[in-house]
Amino acid sequence: MDSNNNVVKRTVMVVSNGGEAGHLVVSEITSPTLPASSHAMPANDFFVGRKGVTPDGCGVTAQGEEEVCSEAFRDAMRDLAGGVTVVTVGKGDDITGFTATAVNSLSANPPRVIVCISKGSSSFTPLDSNRSFAVNIIGSGDQAIADQFAGKGGLKGAQRYGDAEWTTMYSGTPILSASLAALDCEVDEVIERYDHAIVIGRVRAIRIFSRQTPLVYWQGGYQQLVSSPELIGGLRNCSGPKAVQYP
Structure with a gap:
């Protein structure tokens, strides 16, 4: 967005599987509830945050080293756009799940993904006990599903x-x-660190x-x-679901 609060469009070159280039326009949407930009923070606030020398969220590690503030950290991470996923957990009637952006690929060979989940989440214990989960990548038309799982x-x-x-x-x-x-x-594997767990998933079917x-x-x-629509058709040209299962 520019200084006059106009919507800014950025054009990015995208190459389809067929080798033909298309343009994808990313639109920054104006919102009245948009938080104050972290870019407006004074230069020294990268360490102490907005509330002063000892704001809430700052602390000292076990080694006596001062930590950056949680508030400033959250402000910075809000600038990192992420794809929205719904992680489903459980089977039968005993099912739950959560909306997540902290999902990424770890390895293509072998196929592995990483999901980060709060240990306080109601989905953490079922995920750990069931030893299975599914990552569902959400489309632009399914915001309601993302809201439900949030x-x-x-x-x-x-x-x-x-x-x-x-x-x-x-x-x-x-x-x-x-x-x-x-x-x-x-x-x-489940790796517990701080207030979250890093879950490594072995992809068995796609x-x-x-x-x-x-x-x-x-x-x-x-x-x-x-x-x-032409670009989307070129990127994913299929007439029905494609499923791949790994042995």
Whole structure:
């Protein structure tokens, strides 16, 4: 956004599988609830935050080294746009899940993903005990699903699944039929650090089916990528779901 609060569009070159280039326009959407930009912080606030020399969220490590402030850290990380996923956990009637942007690939050979989850999350114990989960990559038309799994309206457990259409693959964990892609995973390792756990997933099955753009989370709100139908068709030219299962 420029100094006059006009929407700014950035054009990025995207190359499809066929080698033909297209343009993807990223639109920064104006929101009245958008937090104050961290870029306006004084230069020395990268360490002490906005509240002074000893603001809430600052502390001292066991080694006696002062930590940066949680508030300033959150401000900085809001500038990192992330794809939105719904991580589903459990089987049958004992199901739950959560919305996450802290999901990434770890390795392509072998296929492994990383999911970061708060140890205080209601999904952490079921995930750890079931030793399986699914990552559902959410499209721009399914913000309601993302809200449900974020617990909006107080929804918990199986309530978060609502009236959406679900299927299963290798592990029996629910897979969102409308997702851009889904990864059905076994828990390979759980590494607990601080107030979170890093979950490494062994990808056992993959489902790909979409012609829509992804839902993006940036600056505390959902955003959308704007592109032409021709570009989406070129990037994902398929007439139905494609599923791959690993032995």
